[in-house]
Amino acid sequence: MSYIQMEPAKRRTKYEKAYPKVKKPFSDLFWCAGIATCIKLLLIPSYHSTDFEVHRNWLALTHSLPLSRWYFDSTSPWTLDYPPLFAFFERLLSTFAHFVDPQIVHLQDGLNYSSPTAVLFQRLSVIVSDVSLFYGTYRLARNWDPKTRNLMWVLVFFSPGLLIVDHVHFQYNGFLLGILLLSLSFLEEGRDLMGGFLFAILLCFKHLFAVAAPLYFVYLLRHYCWNGSNGYFKGILRLLSMGSVVAAVFAAAFTPFLYHDHAQIQQILRRLFPFGRGLCHAYWAPNFWVFYIALDKGLAFLLTRLGFDIQVPSGSFTGGLVGDSSPFAILPRITPFVTFIMVLISMSPSLVIAWRNPQPRMITRWVPYAYTCSFLFGWHVHEKASLHFVIPLSFVAIQSIDDMGHYFLLSIVSYYSLFPLLYEAQEYPVKLLLLLLYSAVMWFGFSLQSSELATVESNKPLQKGDDKSGLQGSSNATRSDGGWLCMxxxxxxxxxGILFVEMWGQILQPFLLGNKLPFLPLMMISVYCGLGIMYSWIWQLRRIIVLAL
Known part of the structure; x- marks a missing residue:
């Protein structure tokens, strides 16, 4: 009997068997979160990117201007382009910033203001908002055995990607990912209404998480509304209740702007979806389009050498231009619609599987896959978006011997691809040490975890009707060697090969080429890491299909 055909009470019993209730002490959580917070405090004096000024400007405009002008202001180049709930979040922070240092929220005179007080306040705002990440991680893993749970907290709280992007480069990804993890935790428990409510809140904080919306829609429609045990009338009622909850969230976020002027919504949408920014970000994300651009440049170079008259566009991806969306010499121009279709097609296997057999415990595997599809084939993808799938996938990897080797490779590749964000010399030892220590902890932790999983699975008889994915979802959990590194x-x-790429950029390139081809090290990182992300996408797709059979 498939999961979807079970009665709700039986589904709850099956979930409780898979996740037996264990003692949930907070002491380990506090210790782990406390040590991670101390590391973040040590990073306060480090380099910060233009994103620091972006968020400082948002503090200023939400504090200084009426709500009707928030999405129209262009005092700074860094205009507000996040959804309304994040704007309200900035407005809340600006209230405290005003008491700390009034210059932080001064719209005109505060441009590029980065006094020690401003740096301290904004850094602390990110650190405090990570409470969302701590709680989301705790809730998703709270019923696991203590050793697995503690390892999970280490993998998330000490993630080099989050430390580099949020606490050095400067963003609020931990805060937003915490909301995503909370949503997934409720979905895994079968509390779909709450899971959908939290996902709607997340979308109103940052719209780029909407890539998983088709998956959420299909899963909730099948699991919550029409799950086999609900009749047609009850399914309609549940659909209306879910729709009402989601609509209420969006209404609470957008109605204050609609109240002032109907043109507000159009302006907000223009800010949220600036398709004129181009196919790629200034620093290429390691995705499919890296190979497309490289192929175009290679063909143009080859045909030019063969005597063909090739018109090379004035815009150059290697120049870091954001506004030019079509600097191709040979290959066809890519439009936002093309990327949308490619993302939807690549995501379709998970949509079909979620519709046919919507298992709550598989949602944490499907959602990262959806974000991987978006990262690979999406429009104007930021390299930092890899956090959207790397962090949730850690919850999958720690429960599966088969997935541990994949996650070990993926996390190293993904976090290494973020290295160019910290380009100053004084931050180089920091990012290198973070990645090396994290890799060592992963290796040691996965080795211990795989041995325990192998022992448990070898002593556990397989019963008829059991979920094939199991708690570990691993076909190799009973291997005699108990090894996890299935590479x-x-x-x-x-x-x-990552060592060679890094050595080229740091040592060989300056020695052999000097100032020639300055874009080459960045391009090598993007292309080389793009191979790893493509491999991860294929791996995830294969695992999703295998576990569904």
Whole structure:
């Protein structure tokens, strides 16, 4: 009997068997979160990017201007382009910023203001908002055994990606990912209404998370509304209740702007979806379009050498231009619609599987896959978006021997691809040490975890009707060697290749080429890491299909 055909009471019993209730002490959580917070405090004096000024300007405009002008203001180049709930979040922070240092929220005179007081306040605002990440991680793993739970907290709280992007580069990804993890935790428990409510809140904080909306829609429609045990009338009522909850969230976020002027919504949408920014971000994200651009440049170079008259566009991706969306010499121009279709097609296997058999415990695997599809094929993808799938996938990897090797490779590749964000020399030892220590902890933790999983699974008889994915979702959980690093020589050789890429950029490039081809190290990182992300996408797709059979 499939999961969807079970009665609700039986589904709840099956979930409780898979996640037996264990003692949930907060002491380990506090210790782990406390140590992570101390590391973040040590990073306060480090480099910060233009995103620091972006968020400082948002503090100023939400504090100084009436709500009707928030999305129209252009005092600074860094205009407000996040959804309304994040704007209200900035408005809340600006209230405290005004008491700390009034210059922080001064719209005109505060441009590029980065006094020690301003840096301290904004850094602390990110650190405090990470409470969302702590609680989301705790809630999603709170019923696991203590050793697994503690390892999970280490993997998330000490993530080099979050430390680099949020607490050095400067953003609020931990805060937003915490809301996503909370939503997933409720969905895994079968509390779909609450899970959908939290996801709607997340979308009103940052619209880029909407890539998983088709998956949420299909899953909730099938699991919450029409799950086999609900009749047609009850399904309609549940659909209306879910729709009402989601609509209420969006109404609370957008209605204050609609009240002032109907043109407000159009202006907000223009800010949220600036399709004129171009196919790629200034620093190429390691995705599919890296290879497309590289192929176009290679063909143009080859045909020019063969005597063909090739008109090379004035815009150049290697120049870091954001506004030019079509600097292609040979290959067809890519439009936002093309990327949308590619993302939807690549995501379709998970949509079909979620419709046919919507298992709550698989949602944490499906959602990261959706974000991987968006990262690979989406329009104007930021390299930082890899956090959207790397962090949730850690919850999958820690429960599966098969997935541990994949996550080990993916996390190293993804976090290494963020290195160019910290380009100053004084931050180089920090990012290198963070990645090396994290890799060592992963290796040691996964080794212990895989041995325990192998022992448990070898002593556990398989009963008829059991979920094939199991708690671990691993077909190799009973291997006699208990090893977790299921990578061949090609995978291990690929990881070693990262050393060559880094050595080229740091040592060989300056020595051999000097100031020639300054874009080459960045391009090598994007292309090389793009291979790893493409491999991860194929791996995730394969695992989703195998576990569904």
């Amino acid at each position: 061949g020589w090609l995978d291990k050789g690929y990881l070693l």
